[in-house]
Amino acid sequence: MPIKHSAAVPLNIIRQRARIRAASYGGTATNLYVHDAIYRGGDVLQPKRGDIVVPRDSIIVFADDEPTKNWGHRCRYLFHDPKTGELIQELPALLPPTFDFGARFELFHQASTVSAVSRSQYPLLYLPPWLYLESASSWYAILYSGASMNRHVNDIEFLYRILVNLYRVPAANITVLSFDGTLDYNDASWQKVPPPVGNWPGDNTPYQMKINGSGTKEELLAAIAAVGEKMGPNDNLFLHTNNHGNTVNGVSTLISYSGDDTTQSDLADAIKALPKFASFMVMMEQCFSGGFIQPIINASPASCTSVATAVDANTSSDGGPQYDPFALAWITAMAWANPDGSSISPNADTNVDDRISAAEAFVYGKANDTGPDDNPQYAENAPCGGAANFGGVRRPIFIPPLYRYLFPWQILPDPPPEQVEKFVIQLAKQLKSRSFRQVIADSIEDERNSLTKVVRTALSKGKARKPSHR
Numbered sequence: 426m427p428i429k430h431s432a433a434v435p436l437n438i439i440r441q442r443a444r445i446r447a448a449s450y451g452g453t454a455t456n457l458y459v460h461d462a463i464y465r466g467g468d469v470l471q472p473k474r475g476d477i478v479v480p481r482d483s484i485i486v487f488a489d490d491e492p493t494k495n496w497g498h499r500c501r502y503l504f505h506d507p508k509t510g511e512l513i514q515e516l517p518a519l520l521p522p523t524f525d526f527g528a529r530f531e532l533f534h535q536a537s538t539v540s541a542v543s544r545s546q547y548p549l550l551y552l553p554p555w556l557y558l559e560s561a562s563s564w565y566a567i568l569y570s571g572a573s574m575n576r577h578v579n580d581i582e583f584l585y586r587i588l589v590n591l592y593r594v595p596a597a598n599i600t601v602l603s604f605d606g607t608l609d610y611n612d613a614s615w616q617k618v619p620p621p622v623g624n625w626p627g628d629n630t631p632y633q634m635k636i637n638g639s640g641t642k643e644e645l646l647a648a649i650a651a652v653g654e655k656m657g658p659n660d661n662l663f664l665h666t667n668n669h670g671n672t673v674n675g676v677s678t679l680i681s682y683s684g685d686d687t688t689q690s691d692l693a694d695a696i697k698a699l700p701k702f703a704s705f706m707v708m709m710e711q712c713f714s715g716g717f718i719q720p721i722i723n724a725s726p727a728s729c730t731s732v733a734t735a736v737d738a739n740t741s742s743d744g745g746p747q748y749d750p751f752a753l754a755w756i757t758a759m760a761w762a763n764p765d766g767s768s769i770s771p772n773a774d775t776n777v778d779d780r781i782s783a784a785e786a787f788v789y790g791k792a793n794d795t796g797p798d799d800n801p802q803y804a805e806n807a808p809c810g811g812a813a814n815f816g817g818v819r820r821p822i823f824i825p826p827l828y829r830y831l832f833p834w835q836i837l838p839d840p841p842p843e844q845v846e847k848f849v850i851q852l853a854k855q856l857k858s859r860s861f862r863q864v865i866a867d868s869i870e871d872e873r874n875s876l877t878k879v880v881r882t883a884l885s886k887g888k889a890r891k892p893s894h895r
Contacts, residue, residue: 427462434484436461438510440533443486443503446512447534458487458530460522463507470502474671474678474686475520477502483513487522487530491741494798495712495749496520496572496669496680498741519671519741524572524680527615563660564594564815565652570603570667571640571680573610575618576744577667578603578632579764580710580752582625584665585634587760592815596635600648604682606639608632626747627764640668642687645679646695653699661704661813662727667752670711670742677716677738689717693724700726704813706783707732710752712741715802722806729809731783733790734802743796751799755790759815784811 440459447455464485470477479485483504491498497519504513522530566588570577581601588594604610608622625632638644652662669680679687696705705727709717716738722730735742735751743750748764757763758773759781773781773789784805791801805811 427460427464427468434461434463434507435510436484439484439486439505442505442510442512443488444534446503446515447488447536452488452490452536454490454492454536455534456489456492456532456536457534458489458526458532460485460487460526460530462529464504470522471518471520474673474680475518477516477518477520477522480504480514482507484510485522487526489521493744494741495710495744496524496741497671497712521615524669524682525611525615525617527611528617530615532614563657564588564592564598564663565656565660566594566599566663566665567645567648567652568599568601568603568634568665568667569640569645569648569679571669571682571686573604573640573668573682574744575610575612576746576748577710578608578610578622579626579748580667580756581665582632582634583627583748583753583756583760583764586627587756588663588815589633591760594815599634600637600652601634602638602644602648603636603640606636608636625764628766640682641684642679642681642691643684645687646691649695650698656700656702658701658703660702661706662699662702663815664705664707665709665752666707666714667710667749670713672713672716672738675738677713679711679717689720692717693720696721697724697726702727703729704810705730706810706813708752708755708786709734710742710749712736713738714742715740718802718804722804725806727806729805729807729813731787731805731810731813732803733783733787735794735796735799737800737802740798740800743799745795750796751790751794751801754793754795755786757793758786758789779817780814782812782814787811 436459440457443457443459447457461484464479464483466479466481466483468479470479481504484507486503486505488501488503490500500518500521502516502518504515505511506513566584568581568584570581581603585599585601588599589596607620609620610618610622612618622632624630638648649664656662666679671678671680671686677689679692681687705721705725707717707721707730709732713736714734715736718732718734721732733755735749745753753764757769761772761774761781762768773785775785775788784803787801787803791803794801
């Protein structure tokens with residue numbers, strides 16, 4: 426454990442030498458942090474994940490060489506002599522000291538920042554669900570983020586909204602695991618954001634998703650087992666993992682908020698234990714996520730399986746100011762729209778069947794991923810894996826500002842011909858059914874009884890009235 430330094434520790438010299446060191450190897454994007462405490466020789470940082478061993482009593486400067494990416498990515502530990510400030514040793518690494526290191530480490534050199542972006546926002550209307558006769562598909566979903574930052578929480582909120590609002594997946598079928606089991610997250614300075622967390626940046630409204638548990642290995646594996654007890658052979662499962670990843674001895678891992686991280690074999694074993702079901706769709710954003718592809722494909726008991734990842738097994742995934750680039754593009758494809766409601770053109774529905782398949786979402790996501798170092802990967806066990814989709818949608822109608830004050834019936838277009846045809850067919854079936862005829866007959870009988878009552882009342886009043894004499 427580090428101990429507080431005395432006033433004699435030359436922090437200014439340490440900061441200066443760390444800046445010179447960063448410049449000497451061309452670290453033009455490097456952010457530098459220092460902790461004003463002495464770490465004892467033999468102390469271990471990120472045990473089990475990185476096992477960074479402090480060589481001797483040192484003041485640590487942490488150099489984040491790729492601050493716009495998700496962890497793990499290139500970084501270094503600079504160990505300085507606490508008396509002279511000289512650089513003792515430099516160790517390359519993939520992970521920070523902790524995922525909330527900003528609470529202890531002071532940022533003293535900031536070369537890279539992530540600036541926020543904004544879009545024009547448009548109000549949304551959705552066609553009423555009864556116009557779309559297809560009922561909600563039998564989908565279950567698990568949305569996971571471990572050591573979350575704001576962009577990771579925003580990604581899974583976007584996913585949650587389209588699953589519930591667009592594809593009508595029951596909220597009870599969705600399990601959300603994030604951070605410490607709350608909407609909190611670490612900010613860009615790597616410090617926990619105090620509650621209350623603000624609105625979702627997509628449309629500046631409160632977050633809708635309910636967090637069901639913390640982003641840990643234990644909770645993730647338990648959620649997979651729990652959904653397995655509910656699913657039948659015709660059900661489907663969507664799994665999304667976000668936040669940070671790591672690679673240990675060539676094995677990809679999924680970072681937890683606390684406790685052990687989830688390895689490829691951990692996840693594969695949990696998936697293998699599921700009963701047989703119809704479709705399994707997986708989308709992963711974290712670093713080194715490509716290492717999970719083949720283990721998932723091999724373990725899946727689903728008839729149709731597909732896995733899309735932001736990067737391969739050897740690459741760190743890019744992050745953004747409010748969303749992760751690959752996750753944002755993939756979800757946008759499924760949403761038919763940007764987070765703020767503005768339309769996308771062209772959309773991802775390349776075969777024009779009014780559905781976005783797993784394969785179509787990946788193709789769109791890869792083409793529109795703005796992360797410079799992302800290299801999205803994809804695999805499926807059969808063509809039906811790529812064809813899997815969340816079903817028909819309650820299509821959003823985008824209202825330009827000039828028309829936002831019109832009444833809804835002046836904005837909503839007529840349903841497409843194929844939708845009208847479906848409605849007519851269903852109505853014809855209902856008209857032929859005995860139950861429907863009985864409802865009509867009962868309604869007519871009720872109206873006749875009401876009319877009879879009115880007539881009798883009027884007649885009785887007429888009899889009671891005395892005739893007038895003139």
